[in-house]
Amino acid sequence: MNALPCPVFGVRRAVAGIAAAIAAAFMLAPAPAQATMDPDQPVIHGAPFVGSTLTVEIEQGSFSGCGAAAGPDYSIYWTRDGVLSSRQWPNYIVTEEDRGATIAAHLVASQNGCDPVEVSSQETAAISASHRANGFTGRGIFEVLARRTDGNLVLYPRSGNAWEAPRTVGPGWNGFTSVLSPGDFNGDGVNDILARDSSGRLFLYAGTGDGGFFAGRQIGSGWNGFTAIVSPGDFNGDGNNDVLARDSAGTLFLYPGNGNGGWLGRSVAGTGWNVVNQIITPGDFNGDNDVDVLARDTAGNLRLYTGNGSGGWRGSSTIGWGWGGMATIASAGDIDGNGNVDVHAVDGSGRLIAYYGDGDGGWNGSGVIGWGWGGFNAVF
Secondary structure, three states, X not given: OOOOOOOOOEEEEOOOOHHHXXXXXXXXOOOOOOOOOOOOOOEEEOOOEOOOEEEEEOOHHHXXXXXXXXXXXXXXXXXXXXXXXXXXXXXEXXXXXXXXXXXXXXXXXXXXXXXXXXXXXXXOOOOEOOOHHHOOOOOOOOOEEEEEOXXXXXXXXXXXXXXXXXXXXXXXXXXXXXXXXXEOOOOOOOOEEEEEEOOOOEEEEOEOOOOOEOOOEEEEOOHHHEEEEEEEEOOOOOOOOEEEEEEOXXXXXXXXXXXXXXXXXXXXEEOOHHHEEEEEEEEOOOOOOOOEEEEEEOOOOEEEEEEOOOOOEEEEEEXXXXXXXXXXXXXXXXXXXXXXXXXXXXOOOOOEEEEEEOOOOOEEEEEEEEOOHHHEEEEO
């Protein structure tokens, strides 16, 4: 996503009309603090793509109501491209109708003797297509697909931070040399699967939104010349999910999705990528609203390649060592539910380990979240 947040925040005195009506509708519990300055602007948390939940951070101590010892008195409403949305505080669920728009949160407060004040957040980046991080069951959370050695594809859904019983998606998936999820690739707001067979044909399996998938349809041929195929999300900032593919010479190509299950013209996204043996696509790993790429080199170092939001790169850095012992490294969103994207890996003993991102291009610890994952030859 190449659109930087637009600074529309600020403080203005509310007048009669919709803002005042909304302000009067919400009265919260008293608090002892009595502010004497304009309220702090709200801050939006959450990724700007379809299926995400946007939340708003406020400082309650900045607000006060009318009368002696009155507590906080405020309300929050949301706008899409500056127009009032019907979705109200506390959360905003991003839907397909929000694609391409920017979202802002507005806080109306009675302060300093009932003088109403309104403050606004920065706008989000333009909303892009549903990312892989939203899972497959319509809950907008971390979920995993895994292919067993017998060819069965199994969905491991989550409820909150706990696993639910696995579901078999279907048999026969060992006929594919590569399987991955691009997120929503056909523009229906639901996450899908891409699969390449041994002859190089690429198939799209459109998601049903409840953990199932429709029959595959071919969307490409000649893909057997690539040694790696991954989907970073919206890499070029046009709102549609894309694919990156590396050939045997180490050239990395960008295949932009057209938002309708097809392609725009490809371009070269980099060279020399044959020095890495695994490419991981976590989405925005460093918190700048542009999707990034992680890659493990032959020495076992894990490197962060920061995207520039328009199909290129800002730079790279090493963010981990000793990853050579991992059989699989992947990323499927926010595992612990704190708003930061994470990475998961299967080690040599079959343990599934979560590596928690800190939202700033680094780490915030790790933990084992599963056992017996050595029987899978693809985890994504």
